[in-house]
Amino acid sequence: MIPAPFAYERPTTVDEALQAIAAGGEDVKILAGGQSLIPVMRLRLAAPETVVDLTRVTELRGVREEGDVLVIGAMTTHHDVITDPLIAQHAPLIAEATETVADRQVRHRGTFGGALAHADPAGDLPAVALALDAEFVLAGPNGRRTVGASDFFVDYLTTALEEGELLVEIRVPKLTGSWGVRYEKFNRVAQAWSIVAVAAAVRRENGHIAEARIGLTNMGPTPLRARATEAALAGAAVTAEAIADAARSAAEGTSPSSDLNAQADYREHLAQVLTRRAVSAAAGL
Amino acid sequence: MTSINVRVDGASYSDDVEPRTLLVHYLRETLGKVGTVVGCDTSNCGACTVHLDGEAVKSCTVFAVQADGSEITTIEGIAGGDGALHPVQKAFHEMHGLQCGYCTPGMIMASIDLLKENPSPSETEIREGIEGNLCRCTGYQNIVRAVQQAAGEMSGATGGQA
Ligand SMILES: Cc1cc2nc3c(=O)[nH]c(=O)nc-3n(C[C@H](O)[C@H](O)[C@H](O)COP(=O)(O)OP(=O)(O)OC[C@H]3O[C@@H](n4cnc5c(N)ncnc54)[C@H](O)[C@@H]3O)c2cc1C
Ligand code: FES
Ligand code: FES
DSSP: OOOOOOEEEOOSSHHHHHHHHHHSOSSEEEESSOTTHHHHHHTTSOOOSEEEEOTTOGGGSOEEEETTEEEEETTOBHHHHHHOHHHHHHOHHHHHHHHTSSOHHHHHHOBHHHHHHHTOTTOSHHHHHHHTTOEEEEEETTEEEEEEHHHHEEETTEESOOTTOEEEEEEEEOOOSSEEEEEEEEOSSTTOOOSEEEEEEEEEETTEEEEEEEEEESSSSSOEEOHHHHHHHTTOBSSHHHHHHHHTTTTTTOOOOOOSSOOHHHHHHHHHHHHHHHHHHHTTO | OEEEEEEETTEEEEEEEOTTOBHHHIIIIISOOTTSOOOOSSSOSOTTEEEETTEEEEGGGSBGGGGTTOEEEOGGGOSOTTSOOOHHHHHHHHTTOOSSOTTHHHHHHHHHHHHHHOSSOOHHHHHHHTTTOOOSSSOSHHHHHHHHHHHHHHHHHHTTOO
8 A cells, every 4th residue: 555645854964853853743753764664654554744754864874882882873774783893793692683683675774773663572673672781862852861771662662762752872881701692583484573582691701601681572562681580590500401490480570462473371481492592502502 | 746866777767756655656657667566565575676776675665755866776677788688587587486477576686686795695595585575486496596596607707707
């Protein structure tokens, strides 16, 4: 289908974008890569009055370092994330997860910020951002504010972004020390969304697991951390038994849905299995 | 209406389009480039794949206004000036990489994009490279063979030996 008519704005700076959003009327939609928004508009599930296209806001694109932090512009495409040398060096978990997103055509257009702002529970990048303790910089009519990942994801398709606000950049603390990472995604066919996926980052020290960070995709309306497993792994030996034991609590505190792809109890099972696999791989087993 | 300037398959066009016009509809209905087809309503099938500034995209999931100032290549623009088939087109023909042919324009455009980035892909890399393109007929085997053959021919050509 063809989307309903809308007014089109194409700002070139964040300030112009904020003005266009403010002046756009009741129902304004921000267009990033369009790989979630355009399909929804084609199905007429969204029919915004105004679309503000960020494609020409070049300040929102690219990756830079600021001391211990990697700063990723919201409009950096999935393809650019996968090929970026700074991400490969300091946040390889993001690149690994992004490679599993959709297909090469969609990855050429879709953006890191768009995937996070969309906050689909089956989206792969929110759980990664949560596992890496990323921070979100939001710009609005009253200036900028920074929100931690655990506060950014509020509910199903809902983030801390207020009306009139824009996600500008994502700040990801670099992993320093001997970290290993792994994104384990379970889906059925090519270009499919995760039924469940697990993002793991594990720091080893003196033959033990010093710290583990585990993000869960599609185990509730928002991405979640597997806190019980993380606690069980702190100080644990790097053995298959210790990791399997800890992974058994991976679904604690989650509330997965039942849908066409899987029942909730099957998702709980998947979370345990995928956590064991992801942590084992990240720990170098 | 918004006015756009684009280059498509080597020719320049200036047109007024409604912002809601999808790039694929602009190509087909305004420019008559009906080689690029629409196979779904959900951005899944890849039949509409074209190159936008050198990158494969699904032209049903880009607004024509977003292509303003860009260079677009469609399936109609890849053959040589003398009508000689592009090596990937030739390989799909020779390896029988199609049955009904509906997915073929998109398959070829995605494959060219893959081979540009990875000139000698493994079978798995080919399957992953065309994961955004669905074929309801072939079972993919001959499509993969066609891409393998094209990869061989294209790397042979750049290596200077036939
Ligand atoms: C066939 C297909 C398969 C896919 N498979 C996967 C998959 O396996 N895993 C996965 O994670 N994703 C998948 N996706 C989604 C893809 O990752 C999208 O790129 C992503 O969800 C949205 O990014 P976008 O840049 O295209 O955003 P858009 O579609 O442009 O925007 C999405 C939403 O976010 C809002 N938004 C975007 N940017 C900002 C911003 N800077 N500030 C505030 N709000 C903003 C928009 O208003 C809109 O509501 C798939 C998409 C397709 C079409
Ligand atoms: S028509 Fe574009 S993906 Fe199906
Ligand atoms: S040949 Fe018929 S869809 Fe592929």
